[in-house]
Amino acid sequence: MAVSASLGTPRISMSRRVAARLRRNPGAWIGAVILLAFLTAAVFAPQIAPYDHTRQNILRRLQPPSEEHRLGTDELGRDILSRIIFGTRVSLQVGLISVSISGFFGTAFGLAAGYFRRLDNVIMRFMDILLAFPGILLAMAIVAALGPGLYNSMVAIGIWAIPVYARVTRGSVLGVKQTEYIEASRALGVSEFRIIFRHILPNIASPLIVLSTMRIATAILSAASLSFLGLGAQPPIADWGGMLSAGRMYVRDAPWVAVFPGMAITLTVLGFNLFGEALREALDPQVQKRN
Amino acid sequence: MERVSRVLRHIVQRLISLVPVVLGVSVTVFLILQLTPGDPARLLAGQVPDPQVLENIRRELGLDQPIHIQYWNFLVGAVQGDLGTSFRSGRPVIDEIRTRLPFTLELAVVGMAIALLVGVTAGVLAAYKRNTLYDLLTMIGSLIFVSMPGFWVALLLMLAFSLELRWLPASGRGGPLWTVDGWRHVLLPAVTLSLSSAAILARLTRASMVEVLNQDYIKTARAKGVPNVVVVFKHTLKNALIPVITLAGIQFGDMLANTAIIETVFAWPGISRVGVQAISSRDFPMVQGVVLFVAIVFVLVNMLVDLLYVFLDPRIKYD
Numbered sequence: 001m002a003v004s005a006s007l008g009t010p011r012i013s014m015s016r017r018v019a020a021r022l023r024r025n026p027g028a029w030i031g032a033v034i035l036l037a038f039l040t041a042a043v044f045a046p047q048i049a050p051y052d053h054t055r056q057n058i059l060r061r062l063q064p065p066s067e068e069h070r071l072g073t074d075e076l077g078r079d080i081l082s083r084i085i086f087g088t089r090v091s092l093q094v095g096l097i098s099v100s101i102s103g104f105f106g107t108a109f110g111l112a113a114g115y116f117r118r119l120d121n122v123i124m125r126f127m128d129i130l131l132a133f134p135g136i137l138l139a140m141a142i143v144a145a146l147g148p149g150l151y152n153s154m155v156a157i158g159i160w161a162i163p164v165y166a167r168v169t170r171g172s173v174l175g176v177k178q179t180e181y182i183e184a185s186r187a188l189g190v191s192e193f194r195i196i197f198r199h200i201l202p203n204i205a206s207p208l209i210v211l212s213t214m215r216i217a218t219a220i221l222s223a224a225s226l227s228f229l230g231l232g233a234q235p236p237i238a239d240w241g242g243m244l245s246a247g248r249m250y251v252r253d254a255p256w257v258a259v260f261p262g263m264a265i266t267l268t269v270l271g272f273n274l275f276g277e278a279l280r281e282a283l284d285p286q287v288q289k290r291n
Numbered sequence: 292m293e294r295v296s297r298v299l300r301h302i303v304q305r306l307i308s309l310v311p312v313v314l315g316v317s318v319t320v321f322l323i324l325q326l327t328p329g330d331p332a333r334l335l336a337g338q339v340p341d342p343q344v345l346e347n348i349r350r351e352l353g354l355d356q357p358i359h360i361q362y363w364n365f366l367v368g369a370v371q372g373d374l375g376t377s378f379r380s381g382r383p384v385i386d387e388i389r390t391r392l393p394f395t396l397e398l399a400v401v402g403m404a405i406a407l408l409v410g411v412t413a414g415v416l417a418a419y420k421r422n423t424l425y426d427l428l429t430m431i432g433s434l435i436f437v438s439m440p441g442f443w444v445a446l447l448l449m450l451a452f453s454l455e456l457r458w459l460p461a462s463g464r465g466g467p468l469w470t471v472d473g474w475r476h477v478l479l480p481a482v483t484l485s486l487s488s489a490a491i492l493a494r495l496t497r498a499s500m501v502e503v504l505n506q507d508y509i510k511t512a513r514a515k516g517v518p519n520v521v522v523v524f525k526h527t528l529k530n531a532l533i534p535v536i537t538l539a540g541i542q543f544g545d546m547l548a549n550t551a552i553i554e555t556v557f558a559w560p561g562i563s564r565v566g567v568q569a570i571s572s573r574d575f576p577m578v579q580g581v582v583l584f585v586a587i588v589f590v591l592v593n594m595l596v597d598l599l600y601v602f603l604d605p606r607i608k609y610d
Contacts, residue, residue, distance in 0.1 A: 129315030134541075134589040135548025137582060141320065144570040144578045145327040221440055225552050228442045229567050244443060248556070251446050252454050262443030269438035277434070 021282035028282070031274030038268050042088040049082035053238050062254040072256040075246060080257065084264045086238040091268060094154050094223040095216035101158025103212055106165020111196055113166065114173025124170065127163035136160070136222050143231045150233035153226045157219050168211055172204035206283040213276030217269040224265050240265050301601065305594050316586045317369065321362050324575050330354075331575055335378055369583065375576035379569065384580035388562055392584060394464060395554070395561030399546045401468070401477050402484035406546075407539060410489035411532070414496025418531075419523045421501065429493060436490035441549055445483045445556040452479060462558035480557040484549060488542040495538050499531040533603055540596030544589040 022028040041048060050070070057077035065072045071080040113123040130138060142156035176182060177200070185195050226232035227241030235242060240261040247258030332348040333340060349355045353364050368374065374384035417429040453461035465476030503509060504527055512522050547563075554564035566581035568574075 125311070125315070129312060129319055132312050132316050132590050133319075133548075133582070133586050134544030135546075136551070137548040137585055140548075140551065140566070140570060141323050141578065141582045144573075144575075145323045148571070217438065221438075224440050225442065225549075228440075228552060229555060230571055231567075241440070244440070244446070248442075248446055251450055255450055258443070258446050262440060262446070265443065266435070266439045269440075270435060273434055273438050 018279075018282045022278055025278040025281065027274045028278030031271045031276075031278060034267055034271030035275060038088050038092065038271065041085050042092050045085050045089055049079075049085045051079035051082045053078060053082040053086040054236055055079075062250060062257065064254070065256055071260045072254070074243070074257050075250060075254075080243075080260055083238040083243060084240065084261060087240045087243065087261065087264065088268070090150065090233060090237060090239045091220050091223070091265070094150070094157070095220045095272070098154045098157040098219040098223070099161070099212050099215050101155065102161035102165050102215065103208065105158075106162040107169045107201075107208060109162065109166040110169020110171075111173055111200070114170040115177060115192070115196055115200070120170075123166065127166045130160075130163040131167075133160075136225060139222060139226065140229075140231065143226060148226075148231045148234060150237060150239070153223055153232040156226070157222050160222075161215055161219070164215070165208070165211065168207055169204065172207055173200055176200050176203050210276055210280045210283060213272055213279055217272035217276065220265065220272070221269055298601075302598060305597065309590055309594060312590055313587060314366075316590070317366060317583060318362065320579050320583050320586070321365055324579055325358060325361075327573075327575070331378070334573055365579075374580035374583070377569070377574055377577045379572050379574040379577065384576050387565055387577065388580055388584050391560060391562035391565055392588075394559065395547070395550050395563055396588070397468065398477065398480055398484065398550055398553070398559060398561060399543065401481040402546050403488070403539065403543050405481055406485035406488035406492055406542065409485065410492025411496050411535060413489070414493040414535075415500060415523070415528060417493065417497040418500030418504065418527075419519075421504075426497075430497070433490035433493045436486050439486070441483055441487065442552050442556055444486055445480070445553060448479050448483055449556070464560055480553045480559055483556075484546055484553050488539075488546060491542060492535060492538065496531065496535050499534050500527055503527045503531045529603075533600065536599060536603065537596060540593050543592050547585050547589060 055078060057073070059077065060069075060073050061075055061077040063069055063073040063077075069079050069081065071084065074080055074083070109123050109127065113120045113127075133141070139153070139156040139160040142159055143152055146152035146155065182195060182199060185199055190199075223232050224239075224241030224244070227239050228245045230245065233239035233242050235246075243261040244258050244265075247254075247261065250257050330345075332345050332352065332354055335348050336344050346355075353361055356364070365375075372385050374388070376382065377384055377387060380387070413429050413433070417426045420426050449461050452459045459479050460476050461479070463476060465472035465474075467473050468477065500523070504523070509522060509526060512526050513519075517526070550559075550561055551563040551567050553559065554561045555567055558564075562581055562584070566578060566585075569577035569581065
């Protein structure tokens with residue numbers, strides 16, 4: 001009880017300090033505004049989108065941007081702006097779900113490896129094997145097994161990042177495990193379960209939050225890449241990677257079909273990267289000092 | 292002489308340490324595809340297969356054996372250079388890899404060279420001109436490049452340099468790198484491949500340079516009146532590049548994986564494009580072979596980077 005109470009005060013002032021640092025960082029503001037805009041688009045897509053994003057009109061196919069269709073129409077005459085707005089839902093969903101998968105399992109593995117010495121070697125050698133697959137290759141291999149599709153690509157991207165979380169978590173646990181308050185908790189007879197979830201996890205949350213913000217960006221990019229290769233979301237889902245893939249056939253005569261979805265991906269990923277970077281700087285004062 | 296034998300011993304130790312990782316990779320690749328729903332024999336036998344035909348195919352592929360025997364056969368075959376036969380083309384997987392892998396490596400190596408040249412130069416200059424407009428623009432630019440999907444950049448570059456300006460070809464491989472046509476063809480895919488790595492390398496180079504510039508021996512050099520250019524390029528660069536080299540190794544792996552996208556967009560005849568097509572057509576032996584090979588190349592590159600690290604940083608001991 002005494003241990004938790006003593007931990008409470010510094011945590012509040014720390015979050016205030018972080019919020020103050022974030023407020024002073026222009027990158028954080030730009031990132032937050034971008035993310036808020038896309039989040040609004042995702043939540044209110046049916047209200048914001050000017051047209052039904054699935055409605056086809058072959059007579060109005062590949063129309064350039066105009067008053068009627070702000071970002072033009074695609075190869076089936078669908079309104080690109082409406083599809084991009086609905087595509088926000090898919091992208092954010094992919095980012096959040098796949099990061100939740102990797103965050104949950106990766107953190108669990110990392111906690112177990114960092115806290116229980118006898119599990120460390122087995123878990124981390126397995127993680128090393130997963131890390132031996134470069135870039136998106138592991139995700140592609142998993143999709144090869146599960147079959148193409150939006151949900152399978154989320155699972156694949158989720159599994160791919162598990163070792164990254166496991167490594168970060170394990171490293172942080174090893175740092176925190178030796179601190180006096182953990183030793184004190186142990187001496188007081190606090191259960192291991194309580195030590196891990198009540199005392200260690202909250203204290204290693206900062207690097208995990210930063211990692212998650214950055215990984216959402218990577219997950220969105222990777223899902224778009226899988227869709228582009230025909231391994232992710234399948235038509236008629238309004239998915240930015242898939243829109244780009246279809247648009248590349250018409251890149252010469254109707255470049256807007258591929259250009260705008262690409263801009264949407266870049267902006268969203270940039271938003272997460274900017275905010276993640278700002279968060280990292282705010283949580284690690286050393287970074288600011290070095291610059 | 293003693294130094295040489297220590298280095299050799301270190302190399303042998305590193306090679307031995309690779310064995311469990313490569314074995315683990317092979318088990319993972321094998322298991323991932325074993326867990327696949329559906330029967331590979333059915334894929335080969337066609338729409339409405341005769342049960343006898345199915346049985347024969349299963350026996351021929353060894354699919355009637357227990358899973359550990361199947362893995363053992365796969366492993367023994369792989370060690371002997373037999374990765375099975377492609378369901379799609381009917382050719383041995385290893386032949387396809389032997390023909391196509393050099394093209395993928397060529398693309399990745401040129402991409403890496405561009406990324407290192409552009410990334411390190413931009414990072415060093417940003418650190419040299421720290422807190423100036425150049426520094427700010429380089430860092431903002433690098434964040435934008437990291438955020439752009441490679442296939443989108445590929446389409447934009449293709450649109451600009453192939454379709455509009457007609458300077459460079461939009462697809463295919465022109466020939467070996469010692470020919471003009473070879474370079475004209477490799478340039479667009481390699482630049483696309485290099486962009487995000489160049490951006491990441493630029494950021495790390497800057498951060499690493501700034502870190503070294505804050506160290507005491509640099510402050511001493513400055514106090515002694517050594518000119519800024521000499522301090523940055525002579526005293527700082529070598530030490531700052533050590534972490535950059537490790538990252539370059541990881542980036543090379545990412546590039547190898549990203550060739551799947553770039554080869555598809557630019558119709559580059561590499562192994563990654565074959566891998567993507569194999570995934571779409573559920574050609575499992577080919578997927579297995581390609582994934583295994585790319586992972587092994589990545590592991591070997593990382594080992595080389597580790598060794599290079601030891602040579603570059605005198606503080607690291609061989610044993």
